[in-house]
Amino acid sequence: xxxxxxxxxxxxxxxxxxxxxxxxxxxxxxxxxxxxxxxxxxxxxxxxxxxxxxxxxxxxxxxxxxxxxxxxxxxxxxxxxxxxxxxxxxxxxxxxxxxxxxxxxxxxxxxxxxxxxxxxxxxxxxxxxxxxxxxxxxxxxxxxxxxxxxxxxxxxxxxxxxxxxxxxxxxxxxxxxxxxxxxxxxxxxxxxxxxxxxxxxxxxxxxxxxxxxxxxxxxxxxxxxxxxxxxxxxxxxxxxxxxxxxxxxxxxxxxx
Amino acid sequence: xxxxxxxxxxxxxxxxxxxxxxxxxxxxxxxxxxxxxxxxxxxxxxxxxxxxxxxxxxxxxxxxxxxxxxxxxxxxxxxxxxxxxxxxxxxxxxxxxxxxxxxxxxxxxxxxxxxxxxxxxxxxxxxxxxxxxxxxxxxxxxxxxxxxxxxxxxxxxxxxxxxxxxxxxxxxxxxxxxxxxxxxxxxxxxxxxxxxxxxxxxxxxxxxxxxxxxxxxxxx
Numbered sequence: 458x459x460x461x462x463x464x465x466x467x468x469x470x471x472x473x474x475x476x477x478x479x480x481x482x483x484x485x486x487x488x489x490x491x492x493x494x495x496x497x498x499x500x501x502x503x504x505x506x507x508x509x510x511x512x513x514x515x516x517x518x519x520x521x522x523x524x525x526x527x528x529x530x531x532x533x534x535x536x537x538x539x540x541x542x543x544x545x546x547x548x549x550x551x552x553x554x555x556x557x558x559x560x561x562x563x564x565x566x567x568x569x570x571x572x573x574x575x576x577x578x579x580x581x582x583x584x585x586x587x588x589x590x591x592x593x594x595x596x597x598x599x600x601x602x603x604x605x606x607x608x609x610x611x612x613x614x615x616x617x618x619x620x621x622x623x624x625x626x627x628x629x630x631x632x633x634x635x636x637x638x639x640x641x642x643x644x645x646x647x648x649x650x651x652x653x654x655x656x657x658x659x660x661x662x663x664x665x666x667x668x669x670x671x672x673x674x675x676x677x678x679x680x681x682x683x684x685x686x687x688x689x690x691x692x693x694x695x696x697x698x699x700x701x702x703x704x705x706x707x708x709x710x711x712x713x
Numbered sequence: 714x715x716x717x718x719x720x721x722x723x724x725x726x727x728x729x730x731x732x733x734x735x736x737x738x739x740x741x742x743x744x745x746x747x748x749x750x751x752x753x754x755x756x757x758x759x760x761x762x763x764x765x766x767x768x769x770x771x772x773x774x775x776x777x778x779x780x781x782x783x784x785x786x787x788x789x790x791x792x793x794x795x796x797x798x799x800x801x802x803x804x805x806x807x808x809x810x811x812x813x814x815x816x817x818x819x820x821x822x823x824x825x826x827x828x829x830x831x832x833x834x835x836x837x838x839x840x841x842x843x844x845x846x847x848x849x850x851x852x853x854x855x856x857x858x859x860x861x862x863x864x865x866x867x868x869x870x871x872x873x874x875x876x877x878x879x880x881x882x883x884x885x886x887x888x889x890x891x892x893x894x895x896x897x898x899x900x901x902x903x904x905x906x907x908x909x910x911x912x913x914x915x916x917x918x919x920x921x922x923x924x925x926x927x928x929x930x931x932x933x
Contacts, residue, residue, distance in 0.1 A: 458844055458860075458884075459829065459830075459843060459844070459883075459884050459885060459886060460835070460839065460841050460842070460843045460865075460885060461841055461842045461843070461862060462841075463841050463842070498909065503841065503842055525728075528728055528729050528732050529732045529735075529736070530736075532729075532733050532736070532906060532907060532908070532909055532912060532913055533864070533907055533908075533909055534864055534866075534904075534907045552728060553728070554728045554729050554732065556729065556907060576765075577764075577768075578724070578763065578764060579724070579763050579764040579765060580838065580868070581763060581838055581840070581866040581867070582763065628838055628840070628866075629838075629840065653834075654834070656836070657825065657834075657836060657837055658836055658837070658838065659836040659838070659840050659841075660836075680833060680834075682836055682840070682841070683841070712842040712862045
């Protein structure tokens with residue numbers, strides 16, 4: 458027995474509340490972040506990820522209060538991402554009680570940010586989020602990096618980008634398949650596996666989970682170190698515990 | 714009322730450590746501090762840590778905390794966490810940095826290209842929940858089941874110079890010391906403040922721990 462594969466529920470937060478919706482459309486209030494974090498903790502979540510989808514900077518500071526409240530009551534690791542642009546943003550989130558900070562668009566705009574933040578606070582708290590989309594019409598498999606919540610193509614090859622981020626000091630990669638996100642058709646296994654096999658740092662698979670078997674596939678076929686999902690947990694379809702029991706039944710080591 | 718100093722040397726997230734201690738020991742006065750005088754006055758000292766060892770050592774010296782930490786490790790209940798464990802040893806491979814030399818032994822990096830029992834590549838940092846096998850009976854393990862999982866995130870691990878120091882081990886894939894204990898000192902590689910019920914229990918145990926091995930000035 459050894460290190461367990463992690464299950465990470467992801468919560469979208471705006472204006473101090475957890476919301477749920479599809480592609481930022483039709484957001485509905487899903488409750489108090491601290492309450493929801495505690496519920497997932499009770500169910501045995503291994504970590505939590507909060508994504509700040511706030512559009513205005515006025516509301517942005519609310520996430521700091523949320524982090525403080527979560528840190529005072531939930532004693533498992535949690536990551537905060539969304540709108541992180543500077544080392545100072547990283548510092549504020551960590552000081553409020555976040556354990557890790559996820560950087561996406563800003564890493565593309567300024568890769569040195571990843572190096573600076575990692576050098577200052579350690580690789581263990583720097584997650585680089587990569588939104589990757591398949592490049593159509595080529596014989597060889599390829600994925601391109603997108604930023605700005607998946608709206609902007611960068612021309613960067615996702616695998617090369619992941620490797621570069623590892624070299625600059627990322628401690629972990631949160632890898633989201635744009636093709637699968639929101640489809641409930643399962644992870645992009647080829648993408649996940651390509652990253653997991655290439656990188657020495659852990660890879661979190663994200664995007665496309667529609668049932669518990671998808672989580673197991675992410676680990677067994679995609680070789681992910683952790684699996685992230687939102688909607689299957691938010692809508693009360695499955696609990697984190699059910700997910701873990703299913704994975705354990707497939708021979709995956711989990712924390713039960 | 715017991716006072717607990719959480720040493721702040723400017724690196725990483727100390728809030729989660731202080732919050733977790735406040736949660737389990739509501740009667741204690743918890744202070745996050747970089748003031749050597751506060752460290753000296755405290756009944757108990759927690760030495761948490763994140764970041765890179767060379768930076769941490771530099772910050773300790775720069776803030777005048779070096780001596781206060783060494784004194785605290787000598788004579789009052791002392792809990793080291795992560796880098797706060799690694800810094801107690803003679804030397805770390807991370808930047809080939811000298812440590813505080815309170816415990817014999819050195820700190821090494823996990824090998825590149827680690828492979829697990831099933832042939833799958835093992836990633837570094839070692840990140841996530843791993844089992845901890847308790848190797849000694851100790852008040853800080855009280856009420857914590859053997860092989861409970863704790864949350865780890867690290868690329869370096871301690872190699873104690875004498876086997877008697879090892880209070881617990883974990884495996885990745887080879888066995889490594891993840892807890893060290895001596896007299897008034899207990900130090901762990903994992904993060905109790907992020908290890909749910911098992912971690913909170915360890916912190917609660919620390920908040921009331923009275924070491925018996927030596928005459929301790931401040932064991933409250």
